Amino acid sequence: MRMRITGLILPLLLTVGCDDGPIRDDGGSLGPASGTTVNLTCTIDGCGEYAADNRYSVAIAAFREGDNFAVVSKPLSEGENVISLANIPADAAMAEVCIINRLRERVFTFASLPLNGEEVVDFDPGTLSTGMFRAIDSKIFATSCTQCHGATGHSAAGLNLTSAEAYGMLVGVPSTVIEGEERVKPGDASASTLWQAVATDISDGWAFAHRNLLTDTHIDFIEHWINSGAQ
Numbered sequence: 001m002r003m004r005i006t007g008l009i010l011p012l013l014l015t016v017g018c019d020d021g022p023i024r025d026d027g028g029s030l031g032p033a034s035g036t037t038v039n040l041t042c043t044i045d046g047c048g049e050y051a052a053d054n055r056y057s058v059a060i061a062a063f064r065e066g067d068n069f070a071v072v073s074k075p076l077s078e079g080e081n082v083i084s085l086a087n088i089p090a091d092a093a094m095a096e097v098c099i100i101n102r103l104r105e106r107v108f109t110f111a112s113l114p115l116n117g118e119e120v121v122d123f124d125p126g127t128l129s130t131g132m133f134r135a136i137d138s139k140i141f142a143t144s145c146t147q148c149h150g151a152t153g154h155s156a157a158g159l160n161l162t163s164a165e166a167y168g169m170l171v172g173v174p175s176t177v178i179e180g181e182e183r184v185k186p187g188d189a190s191a192s193t194l195w196q197a198v199a200t201d202i203s204d205g206w207a208f209a210h211r212n213l214l215t216d217t218h219i220d221f222i223e224h225w226i227n228s229g230a231q
């Protein structure tokens with residue numbers, strides 16, 4: 001993964017690429033304690049889906065205030081992780097267990113820990129479900145969609161997007177709005193009304209225009225989930 005993004009973040013990697021020792025030998029330019037170390041203990045459930053390609057990863061990452069791009073990150077693996085993220089710059093505001101994309105941009109956050117410049121902090125967020133659909137369900141549908149699609153007892157277009165119903169209401173189910181299409185056609189985002197609704201202007205003629213509901217980062221993630229099989 002690092003090799004492919006070298007052009008963009010090589011300077012960052014050079015700064016933070018080593019977890020210990022060597023950096024302090026080159027004149028101590030980073031100061032006596034080169035930033036914060038976060039000792040993470042957690043269990044990740046649903047990380048394997050991301051392994052097929054390297055577009056997204058589940059990671060421990062540190063962010064500056066107001067910046068969606070991680071300053072330092074390390075990938076996590078399925079099951080128990082006991083891992084240290086070292087050399088976090090003193091001005092980083094937050095350590096997070098999150099999904100990041102290839103540019104190390106934050107896509108979804110599952111657990112976060114405010115940083116106050118301490119040298120070493122423990123971060124123990126327990127068990128986190130990070131699978132693609134779980135993430136879309138809990139981080140997108142629950143916050144931006146269910147108020148019209150299921151949460152109040154009414155489901156616009158007959159589409160209930162609350163957790164218990166969403167998957168079964170979407171994947172392989174014929175659209176009630178566009179004849180002949182599916183809400184989610186596994187492997188084909190552009191033929192799925194879920195993707196069309198949030199990514200295109202197709203819904204401008206519907207009872208509610210959907211196209212400005214989500215960020216491009218989230219739209220790309222939905223597209224990736226559908227195109228990689230909609231598991």
Ligand code: HEC
Pocket residue numbers: 140141144145146147148149156157159174175176177178182183193194195197198205206207208210213214
């Ligand atoms: C303010 C209410 C409202 C919100 C919020 C909303 N929708 Fe909708 N949605 C509708 C309505 C109304 C329709 C039906 C449009 C029509 O029939 O003209 C619809 C239709 C749809 C359809 C088409 C269903 C089909 O059978 O093909 C999809 C997919 C959809 N919405 C997804 C979403 C998603 C995803 C979100 C959140 C990002 C969302 N909607 C948020 C009101 C809403």
